[in-house]
Each structure stands twice: as C-alpha cells, then as structure tokens.
Amino acid sequence: MAKLAKIEFVCSDCGMNYPRWQGQCRCGAWNTLAEIKIPASQQKSASKSRLSTAGYAGIAGGGSKKINDVAATEAEKQLTGIGELDRVLCGGVTMGSVNIISGDPGAGKTTLLSDLIARMSKLTPSLYCTAEESLSQFKNRVQRLKLDYNPEQLYLLSETRVEAIIDELEQKQIKFAVIDSIQAVVTEHANGSPGSPSQVKSAAQALTQYCKQNNVTMFLIAHVNKNNEIAGPQTLVHIVDALLHIDTNDGQIRTLRANKNRFGDIDTVGIFRMCERGMLSVDNPSEIFLSGSSTESPGSAITCIRKGNRNLLLEIQCLTTETEAEFPQRVCVGLNMNRIKMLTGILRKHTKTKIYHDTFFNIIGGLKIDESETCIDLALVTALLSSLNEFVVPRTTCILGELSLNGDVRPIDSGVPRVKEAAQHGFTEIFIPFRNYHKSMEGLGAKIIPVKTIHDLLALIT
Structure with missing residues (x-):
C-alpha cells in the first residue's frame, strides 16, 4: 500500500510545525497556521538528509564527554x-x-x-x-x-x-x-x-x-x-x-x-x-554630525550620544520664528516629538518661558535619535532658548544631561567616556549632571561644569 502524504500545519510567523490545526501558535500569533502536504518521497529523502548531517554543529554520536576532555579552540x-x-x-x-x-x-x-x-x-x-x-x-x-x-x-x-x-x-x-x-x-x-x-x-x-x-x-x-x-x-x-x-x-x-x-x-x-x-x-563619525561651521549663530548646541559602545558628537539645531497661523508649528527631524513637547512644558513650568513661535528642530547629518537617548535633553533646551532669546552657545561647549519633570538634571549612563570623547575633539567647556562628576574627568584639558537644575544651566549659559 502506498504511503500517504504527511500533513503538517506551519506557522507563517515563526515557522513552527504542528501535527494538527490550532488557533494560536506558541509564538503568540493567532490564525497563522497553514496546512502543507509533504509527499512520501520527500519525507524519506528528508529523513536521510537529517541522518547524514546530524551533529554538524558538534560531535556526530559518541555520547557525552567530560568538560576537561573537550579541547577549547579559538575562533579564527x-x-x-x-x-x-x-x-x-x-x-x-x-x-x-x-x-x-x-x-x-x-x-x-x-x-x-x-x-x-x-x-x-x-x-x-x-x-x-x-x-x-x-x-x-x-x-x-x-x-x-x-x-x-x-x-x-x-x-x-x-x-x-x-x-x-x-x-x-x-x-x-x-x-x-x-x-x-x-x-x-x-x-x-x-x-x-x-x-x-x-x-x-x-x-x-x-x-x-x-x-x-x-x-x-x-x-x-x-x-x-x-x-x-x-x-x-x-x-x-x-x-x-x-x-x-x-x-x-x-x-x-x-x-x-x-x-x-x-x-x-x-x-x-x-x-x-x-x-x-x-x-x-x-x-571619525563625529565629523559628520557636526556642521563644521566656523561662524557662531543662535539656535545651535552640541552634545554627545552613545550608539552601542561608541560615543558620537552631534549638533542639534533649533529655529524659532513668529507664527503666522492660529497655532504654532512644532517640526522635528530625527527627534521624538513627544520628547520635545515634554521639554517645552518643563520650560514653561520652571522658567516661565512662553513659546508662541513656530519651532523647528534638526539633527546635523540626518541621524535619527532613539527615544531612549535622554542625554540630549539639556542640549535641546539650550538650542531652543538660544534661538528664542538670540544668544550664542560657543562651539567649544558640549552639553550633556537628562531633564526631569521637576526641573532637576538627572545623571546619564557612561558619563566619563562621553566627556573624554568631547575633550578629545577639543571642547573646552563640558556641562554634565552633578551626579556624573568624577575626578577622572579632570586633567583632560577641558573645564567640567556640573549642574544640578535647569536654573543652574540657564545662569551659566545666558
């Protein structure tokens, strides 16, 4: 008697096989199981293939070995x-x-x-x-x-x-x-x-x-x-x-x-x-994310983000203009809009800053900043106030720090590597959260300025 074709149900999301149909796969997806038929000839050849290639990632048979009997080889x-x-x-x-x-x-x-x-x-x-x-x-x-x-x-x-x-x-x-x-x-x-x-x-x-x-x-x-x-x-x-x-x-x-x-x-x-x-x-990716302009103008601030285990210096630009519409615009390129709304709310609450302007944010180099990268908060606020109040942030200044809802400057991760990266690129003033200050930051050729609140920052840069 000829062997009948085998029927399996395969999930289109994760590829897991089932002997019968069911509503939900183990991966959590619903209604993703599709019926497939495997001919008897393919079943036989597939089983032979599995036997011939069994143990390809380890030892083909022979049972287990004690760990000290296994030779450790370095990957070439x-x-x-x-x-x-x-x-x-x-x-x-x-x-x-x-x-x-x-x-x-x-x-x-x-x-x-x-x-x-x-x-x-x-x-x-x-x-x-x-x-x-x-x-x-x-x-x-x-x-x-x-x-x-x-x-x-x-x-x-x-x-x-x-x-x-x-x-x-x-x-x-x-x-x-x-x-x-x-x-x-x-x-x-x-x-x-x-x-x-x-x-x-x-x-x-x-x-x-x-x-x-x-x-x-x-x-x-x-x-x-x-x-x-x-x-x-x-x-x-x-x-x-x-x-x-x-x-x-x-x-x-x-x-x-x-x-x-x-x-x-x-x-x-x-x-x-x-x-x-x-x-x-x-x-040297930091050169791409800095504009390289020799002229200083309002609405620009430089910070340092972390991509994986690499520190990248980037420039944040902000432009504020008087609105011609009933409601002001908020435009962000490479930044999270919800983060921008939160920071403008903090400014209104703690510094009494009124923003009735069209506001445009941009990241030099076209980089997209993850929402989890909160160390740019102080630089964003500084760039906004710089454009709004027409003052210039020196291009030798790097600003790091996360801003909390009560106006405090919270510490950031990997503070020391970020400061070293900024100092290596010739920045002479580096603003950091007070709790990130470490003695190893001294002697890098840059002035380290710890700040506790947004008021401390405004008093130093304005």
Missing part, C-alpha cells in the same frame, strides 16, 4: 579591510561562520557584500550566488564601484536551488560565499513557495550544515517586513551565528549593528556613508 578571524564591518564583527569575519545581513530595500546590503566578496576573493575561492538578479547586473555593479578582485578566485552563480548551490560550492572548493537572498532560494526537502516559512527555515538549515561541515564562511542576505524585522520564521535567527542589520537614515548615513553574534559582543555600531563608490567606512 579574518580582517576584511572594511573597517566598520570588522569593528561590528569584533575583529573580522569568523571563518566557518554563517551570518545574516538584513535591511530595508536600498539600505546597501548587496553593495556592502559585493565589496566584501571582492576583497575576500584575494584570499580564498569565493562565490556570489545571485538568486534575484542576473550575472550581468552583478558584473555591472562591480565595474561601477570599481572593486578590486581576483578574477581567478571570484565565481558568480545564478541559481535558486539549494542543492545546486551546495554542489557548486563542493566542486569549486569555495571557502567564502554570499547568498542573495535566503528568501529567494528553495530546497527539495521542504514544501511551499520561495520565501515561505518552511522553505526559508529548511534552506538556511541545509546551507548552515554544509558550511559547518566544510569550514565555509557564508553571508545570507535577508529581506525585512514592514516592522523592520526579518521576513519569515524567527527560527532563522537561531540557526545562524550572527545577525547584522543596516539602519537607514534620511541622508546617506548607514548604521550597521549586530543584533546577535556568537563570536563577539553586540554593543558595537559601524557607521557607513553611501555614495557612488559604494558603502564607505566612516572612521
């Missing part, structure tokens, strides 16, 4: 020559690792990895699999960006079948590969169309198994959904070793951060500039 890392990428990966790419890079359309994923594979082709046989574009499109990009590569070791493949990709990796003895993208490839061991949870999960598992068994380093490009999260099952994140994400701003600045890294920390942030030559590393 290779510098890529792309400074900010090496920084985010904590000293370069880990050989034999599988990494995902995600981002919005146009963020620069393909551009960055084209540069990376060109550099890696000088060191080892490399393959770029273009599952979403033709080979001529990739070649045109390489020529447009004027990338330097080794023509004898850089291979291009236009393929969507995982089994064919693995065969090509085996035949050419590839040690570095890029798959563009994981949502576009399919495997015969899973059911569903390209991009479906079962296909994405199975394809990623098959590619990861091959890489771990053959010490191949691989980067997978992943699409994102409308919530800026990786499209497909969340189990994809658990399969790979590192998850990198490119954040886009309104301008040319790109921020690369690691949301997961098995071979390093996730606090490091890389800053890139997108231009006609590709994604260029920015070694």
